[in-house]
Amino acid sequence: MSSEMTDTTDETLIETGFSVETDRGREPTDAEGIVRSEDLSVYYGNERALEDVTIEIPENQVTAIIGPSGCGKSTFLRSINRMNDRIESCTVEGELTFHGKNVYDDDVDPVALRRKIGQVFQAPNPFPKSIYDNVAYGLRIQGRADEVDLDDAVERALKGAALWDEVEDKLDESGLDLSGGQQQRLCIARAIAPDPEVILMDEPTSALDPVAASKIEDLIDELVEEYSVIIVTHNMQQAARISDKTAVFLTGGELVEFDDTARIFENPKDDRVEDYITGKFG
Amino acid sequence: MPRNEYQNQLETLRTDVLEMSEIVQGRLEGALEAFETGNVERAEAIIEGDHEINELYLTLEQNCIELFALQQPVAGDLRFIASTFKIITDLERIGDLATNVGKHTTHVGQTRYPDIEIPEVGGYALEMLETAMTAYAEDNVAATYEVARMDEVLDTLCEEASAVVVEDLLEREAGDGTLFEDVSRVLLTLRDIERVGDHAVNVSARTLYMIENDDELIY
DSSP states (O other): OOOOOOTTHHHHTBGGGOOSOOOTTOOOOOTTOSEEEEEEEEEETTEEEEEEEEEEEOTTSEEEEEOOTTSSHHHHHHHHTTGGGGSTTEEEEEEEEETTEETTSTTBOHHHHHHHEEEEOSSOOOOSSBHHHHHHHHHHHTTOTTTSOHHHHHHHHHHHTTOHHHHTTOTTSBGGGSOHHHHHHHHHHHHHTTOOSEEEEESTTTTSOHHHHHHHHHHHHHHTTTSEEEEEOSOHHHHHHHOSEEEEEETTTEEEEEEEHHHHHHOOSSHHHHHHHTTSOO | OHHHHHHHHHHHHHHHHHHHHHHHHHHHHHHHHHHHHTOHHHHHHHHHTHHHHHHHHHHHHHHHHHHHHHHOOOHHHHHHHHHHHHHHHHHHHHHHHHHHHHHTOOTTOSOSOTTOOHHHHHHHHHHHHHHHHHHHHHTOHHHHHHHHHHHHHHHHHHHHHHHHHHHHHHHOOTTOTTHHHHHHHHHHHHHHHHHHHHHHHHHHHHHHHHHHOOOTTOO
16 A cells, blocks of 8 residues: 655644644646555445445546446445444445555545545535534634634535525524525535545435436535535436536446546446446346 | 337338438439439439429438437437438438439430440448448448548549539530530439538548447538
């Protein structure tokens, strides 16, 4: 495993030197990809959920992960910010790096990692708190409420999630009173408030109607100017619409093909991918 | 099952396109013979029958649009439907060219230039179209390239025949009442035949893209 790190890695992953301020407006400079895995295998007990996955996720692009149920796509997503740590039977082999630093190294703090790699889940899950507190939650729990102008941070995050105009007059109202689509954008605001670099999205529109889903898709298109987005979706048309790259996992946790999205949906190399995306398999 | 039904719709579309092609080929063949022999009645029937090809084209176009809208095809299915959507336009245009040939037909037939065998030149264009449709029907890559090669031969045949007409025109003296009309009819028909070849190449180009995602012949 390489211990070589980019200039930012020392500051981004290791608990003691975690940098809050990141260089915004950056160009994609990480030639090896912002997130990279090599021969990554994940087991739940004796059952292998991911098999030797090697992939480079590009910076400031949308990467879609598609595949049938049980193919390991959500497992891969959770591996990136070590959400699998919470599953006792889960073991990880191989390497998964963020800015060249293996996130499974002993000196990596998972909480610090998740500040740089945020996550949005399938169903909108705002806390039973005010809209303001939902967004401020991440900063408060990280003990950073005193470091930043909280009002400003909340406003920036809500604007970043294209929700500000709809809630600026009711920040004290419960996040649970919002519509489903607004709740999901609130969750996105909560995810971007700590200023991450990568946003993981696990089927973020599957519980939403087409109009609300469309707003999230538009938002993703804007978010990618500042963040790298990795999205798991069962909706292949959505993957085709919004992503730059598409990774296709098939049953057994195998990454079968990873390429430009246009290539995947026009002329995939692997016959199994062709069969899957045309509905002949899975 | 919806997915099986979808696959059946794709196969039906392919079959319908091949049937449309057979109709178009028959019309063109008939028009060329009518032109050569002066069978005006047959030519008029071909002109009047063009609306059938147009209606068939619109039906198949609608079928493609419905498949796009309802099935949201990707990969090989996408290339097949997208290519078919273009190919039926070429077939419809060949139908129009058959009516053009019909409109150039007179009772006299093509007697002025006995050295020019319009049905033979046109037959070569028809052979190109048949080869192109075989490629489409059988996913035959080699046949697509064969059509592109044949087009060069057809262009030469048309150029040589046109040269005969033009040379004759330059040698003639004024006073031949139907000269300009005859020359125009033959030159326009040769141009229509040459365009049939171009459409056959288009069909092959889209078919090659359909089979192998290769746009080499598309230009």
